[in-house]
Amino acid sequence: MNLVSIYAKKLRNSGLRPTKQRIKICEVLFDTEKTFHFSINDLSKIVNNKSSQKISLATIYNTVHAFKEKGYLKQIPLNANQAYFDTNISDHHHFYDVKEKKLIDLDNSDVGPINIYKKINGKKIKSVEVLVKLED
Amino acid sequence: MNLVSIYAKKLRNSGLRPTKQRIKICEVLFDTEKTFHFSINDLSKIVNNKSSQKISLATIYNTVHAFKEKGYLKQIPLNANQAYFDTNISDHHHFYDVKEKKLIDLDNSDVGPINIYKKINGKKIKSVEVLVKLED
DNA sequence: CACGTAGTTTAGAATCATTATAAACTAGTT
DNA sequence: AACTAGTTTATAATGATTCTAAACTACGTG
Numbered sequence: 001m002n003l004v005s006i007y008a009k010k011l012r013n014s015g016l017r018p019t020k021q022r023i024k025i026c027e028v029l030f031d032t033e034k035t036f037h038f039s040i041n042d043l044s045k046i047v048n049n050k051s052s053q054k055i056s057l058a059t060i061y062n063t064v065h066a067f068k069e070k071g072y073l074k075q076i077p078l079n080a081n082q083a084y085f086d087t088n089i090s091d092h093h094h095f096y097d098v099k100e101k102k103l104i105d106l107d108n109s110d111v112g113p114i115n116i117y118k119k120i121n122g123k124k125i126k127s128v129e130v131l132v133k134l135e136d
Numbered sequence: 137m138n139l140v141s142i143y144a145k146k147l148r149n150s151g152l153r154p155t156k157q158r159i160k161i162c163e164v165l166f167d168t169e170k171t172f173h174f175s176i177n178d179l180s181k182i183v184n185n186k187s188s189q190k191i192s193l194a195t196i197y198n199t200v201h202a203f204k205e206k207g208y209l210k211q212i213p214l215n216a217n218q219a220y221f222d223t224n225i226s227d228h229h230h231f232y233d234v235k236e237k238k239l240i241d242l243d244n245s246d247v248g249p250i251n252i253y254k255k256i257n258g259k260k261i262k263s264v265e266v267l268v269k270l271e272d
Numbered sequence: 273c274a275c276g277t278a279g280t281t282t283a284g285a286a287t288c289a290t291t292a293t294a295a296a297c298t299a300g301t302t
Numbered sequence: 303a304a305c306t307a308g309t310t311t312a313t314a315a316t317g318a319t320t321c322t323a324a325a326c327t328a329c330g331t332g
Contacts, residue, residue, distance in 0.1 A: 019327075021281070056283070058281070058283080061320075075215050078215070079212075079213050079219060081317075097256075098262065106252070106254055111251065111252055114247065114248060114250060122272065125268055126271040127268070131266075131267070132263070134262060136259060153309070155299075155309065155310080191310085194292095
């Protein structure tokens, strides 16, 4: 089965119609060995540099949100003036190089086990994310 | 020594002139037993509800940034559409109740020691912040 | 295959947090 | 009192994100 039909299936399975735009975005996001971090603007540039048939910014926003919702992307908790996303959806963390404004993956295996001793009544833990800020 | 002169001294010691506005903001932020979380808008409302002599939004922004710079406030790494700050500047972490959009402090003592085994050449760790998302 | 419809895309407008500007003001010094 | 660097302010500008509503499209049904 080729990639396009794999993406189409993946989209259909999540209740999303496999449109040309979504397939093209899938190709940029998931058709690669390495995972990566991106902002909406980054993604828009990458996608629209690949072909003359442009995808509107609104669609990029819609699609990224849908993919995040479905768990195909993760948003990185970070104080920046724009949102950053990660195609690496495995349980992991991040370095943030404050000076260079660069994110670096920090695998779960590079961080010792994290124990949370405090409990909040009626709530359970959904995720634990660590942000390690770096300086020179 | 009264609080106003304590704040004035604190400001002067950091190279910030103790203006009426900054003192008033100090009173809101630091003249309390409990620490708290706030957005710029929250702070603006609190400050301007306390007296008829209003402080402009621009000054609130300037002051919060200056205080953050000087280490009197911390910004909380979080994906929200606005920035959140914390008057608790001790080394600690946060719960984030996704549904209720509420932040809860998580003291350092409520989290086991965090070990980062990965090293980045030429960089050292500035801070380690944990965000624990909560769900029902 | 044509049709209908719900879902999708799109350009452009609207919103909203934040930052920049530049003129008026003020703390602290001379 | 005068000076100056630092501060405040209203307002404009910016920029990311969301909204809108009209055009388009995937796809099941007849």
